[in-house]
Amino acid sequence: MLKLDETRCIGCGICEDQCPFGSITMTDGLPVVGQSCNLCGACIEQCEVEALSLKIEKKSQHPQxxxxxxxxxxxxxxxxxxxxxxxxxxxxxxxxxxxxxxxxxxxxxxxxxxxxxxxxxxxxxxxxxxxxxxxxxxxxxxxxxxxxxxxxxxxxxxxxxxxxxxxxxxxxxxxxxxxxxxxxxxxxxxxxxxxxxxxxxxxxxxxxxxxxxxxxxxxxxxxxxxxxxxxxxxxxxxxxxxxxxxVIPKVQLTSSVEVLESSTQQRAAINIQESDILVSGGRGLEDEKGFELLAQLAAVLGGKVSASRAVVDAGWIPYPHQVGQTGKTVAPKLYIACGISGAVQHVAGMQSSETIVAINRDPDAPIFDVADYGIVGDLYEVIPKLIAEIERQRTA
Ligand SMILES: Cc1cc2nc3c(=O)[nH]c(=O)nc-3n(C[C@H](O)[C@H](O)[C@H](O)COP(=O)(O)OP(=O)(O)OC[C@H]3O[C@@H](n4cnc5c(N)ncnc54)[C@H](O)[C@@H]3O)c2cc1C
The missing domain is CATH 3.40.50.620 (HUPs)
Structure with a gap:
């Protein structure tokens, strides 16, 4: 619990400015803490007159x-x-x-x-x-x-x-x-x-x-x-x-909710979590047309197209394709990252993939730290060659 010592507070408002969650509002010269406060303590560190403190109530150990x-x-x-x-x-x-x-x-x-x-x-x-x-x-x-x-x-x-x-x-x-x-x-x-x-x-x-x-x-x-x-x-x-x-439950299994009907919604046409192969595109594609090339690579491999958040935010591809912390977590057999830098929020969503291939023209891109195979080069030169080679091997 965040505690305020009113006798010390000088109403400077620094705590209101410094709260990263906007949880403090100055009212009648005193800070009022809102429900979004998560007790991070940022305001306590900034308070020069030490008017704020944290009272932590320690939960006692479970008796059993x-x-x-x-x-x-x-x-x-x-x-x-x-x-x-x-x-x-x-x-x-x-x-x-x-x-x-x-x-x-x-x-x-x-x-x-x-x-x-x-x-x-x-x-x-x-x-x-x-x-x-x-x-x-x-x-x-x-x-x-x-x-x-x-x-x-x-x-x-x-x-x-x-x-x-x-x-x-x-x-x-x-x-x-x-x-x-x-x-x-x-x-x-x-x-x-x-x-x-x-x-x-x-x-x-x-x-x-x-x-x-x-x-x-x-x-x-x-x-x-x-x-x-x-x-x-x-x-x-x-x-x-x-x-x-x-087990036969002792409690009465009753609910105030009566389920009248249950219908399974048509699955979204795009379910990147179910694909064994994902060809994923990032800002390195330079514009949305780049996804046409990725779709060709995905088609020859029998996979699907996914993406980083940067390109979803840019409107190049819809959200259901997004991989990452605020998108989907995927673990395909093969994940090909094309023009994706490898930000932690992206990697969090694909690092369990069995084999990761990264194509990036920057040899220092962090995506290479998680990749099993890295190709340093322009994706517009590399991907057509990959497609041609896969097709050649198929017909050989
Ligand atoms: C709270 C939060 C949640 C987030 N959630 C997600 C998330 O769920 N998923 C996600 O992806 N991101 C997420 N992000 C964003 C993340 O931090 C990065 O900004 C984002 O992943 C960057 O996308 P990118 O790699 O496509 O773009 P960039 O970082 O701009 O990288 C583009 C890469 O393309 C390379 N490149 C450029 N041109 C070429 C070319 N012609 N050929 C080859 N390579 C080329 C560049 O060298 C560069 O490495 C989140 C961020 C925050 C703060």
């Missing part, structure tokens, strides 16, 4: 801290079956559980979930907690929140991971509140701190300009969401065995 054990992954199940992100989370979940020497469990909520539980075991789970119930057939926050919170309270996992999908973003914060835990949203990396086994949750902060690592020292479970395609799923292993626990 030592009883929490195991890593859990929320397995999102819908009309299309299991969400890819849930399988990807089992990949990182497996590694976290192995480092901690604990079990990896998946939580499957839904109705008529078929062989989804077996799929979760094949992708790395040791145990599946399954609640297959008619009230969970259509997603509602209240029913999903109640069912998941009850499981957490009963079994006490130390770590809970979920996908930052529309559904995950909707009900996981409610679960965290119900079980009195914190929640770190949109993590890009997760690891275990060796000294005490705490979960290190890394995510972009301050508009992506810094990567912040968040540790929930005292609350349990430690909860995090991760965007699709940030983590890698393990290959399916049909020989893996595990336990499937069918």
């Amino acid at each position: 801290h030592h009883l929490f054990s195991g890593v859990w992954v929320y397995a999102e199940f819908g009309d299309q079956g299991l969400a890819d992100v849930s399988l990807q989370l089992l990949g990182i979940g497996r590694s976290l559980a192995d480092q901690r020497g604990v079990e990896l469990a998946a939580v499957l909520l839904g109705h008529q979930t078929g062989d989804a539980a077996a799929g979760l075991i094949g992708h790395g789970a040791d145990t599946v907690y399954r609640i297959d119930h008619p009230a969970l057939a259509a997603f509602t926050d209240q029913c999903y929140e109640a069912a998941f919170s009850e499981l957490i309270t009963a079994h006490k996992p130390e770590i809970v991971l979920a996908g930052a999908t529309a559904i995950g973003r909707s009900f996981i914060p409610g679960v965290a509140t119900t079980v009195d835990a914190g929640l770190t949203a949109d993590c890009t990396s997760l690891s275990i701190r060796e000294e005490d086994g705490a979960l290190l949750q890394t995510r972009p902060a301050f508009g992506g300009n810094v990567m912040a690592t968040i540790v929930c020292q005292d609350a349990r479970p430690q909860m995090a969401t991760v965007r699709p395609n940030v983590m890698k799923q393990l290959p399916f292993d049909s020989q893996r065995t595990g336990e499937i626990n069918d």
Whole structure:
């Protein structure tokens, strides 16, 4: 909490000018702190008369801290079956559980979930907690929140991971509140701190300009969401065995929301996250016509065209093509960056690609730091040669 000592404040207004979030307004000669204050402390550093201070209320350790054990992954199940992100989370979940020497469990909520539980075991789970119930057939926050919170309270996992999908973003914060835990949203990396086994949750902060690592020292479970395609799923292993626990919820699964109809929207024609090959263009294309050349390269490779934010902002290509922190996270087999400098916000969205090729005329462009293969040259000279060579090899 930000505290003001009115006896010291001289009403100079420096704090109002210095607040990076515009959260302070001078009213009747005194600073009034608004809701957008995130306690960054910038105003405290600038206050020459030390009228501002921060009172941090430390949360005490969960009384049953030592009883929490195991890593859990929320397995999102819908009309299309299991969400890819849930399988990807089992990949990182497996590694976290192995480092901690604990079990990896998946939580499957839904109705008529078929062989989804077996799929979760094949992708790395040791145990599946399954609640297959008619009230969970259509997603509602209240029913999903109640069912998941009850499981957490009963079994006490130390770590809970979920996908930052529309559904995950909707009900996981409610679960965290119900079980009195914190929640770190949109993590890009997760690891275990060796000294005490705490979960290190890394995510972009301050508009992506810094990567912040968040540790929930005292609350349990430690909860995090991760965007699709940030983590890698393990290959399916049909020989893996595990336990499937069918749970009958004790809480009444009721919701004030009645789902009358559910219709799947036509998928956008452009879904760059599903393509194995992406040919991505940046400001180096010089104008929107450059995308015609990229489309030719994408066509001979059987891929799709994506882009940096600079060219989306310039209106050369629509937003669904954007890769990066404020666009889509992609992990294709092949990512060809053409005339893209490699800003951190762009790299955050494509660094998990299997093979990265960069074409840039600047040999010092940062994109070459993440590229597996780099071509220094003018893309308008390089790409036609690439297309010609691919076609020649096809017909040879
Ligand atoms: C909060 C925030 C969020 C952001 N989110 C994203 C995001 O999601 N995605 C994203 O991409 N960016 C994002 N950005 C913007 C990012 O910081 C960069 O500004 C952007 O990625 C730059 O795009 P670019 O590489 O196309 O352009 P530039 O940085 O201008 O790079 C153009 C490159 O093309 C090369 N070049 C020029 N001509 C040629 C040629 N003829 N042949 C070969 N190479 C050539 C140049 O050497 C240069 O390296 C974000 C920024 C902020 C602050």
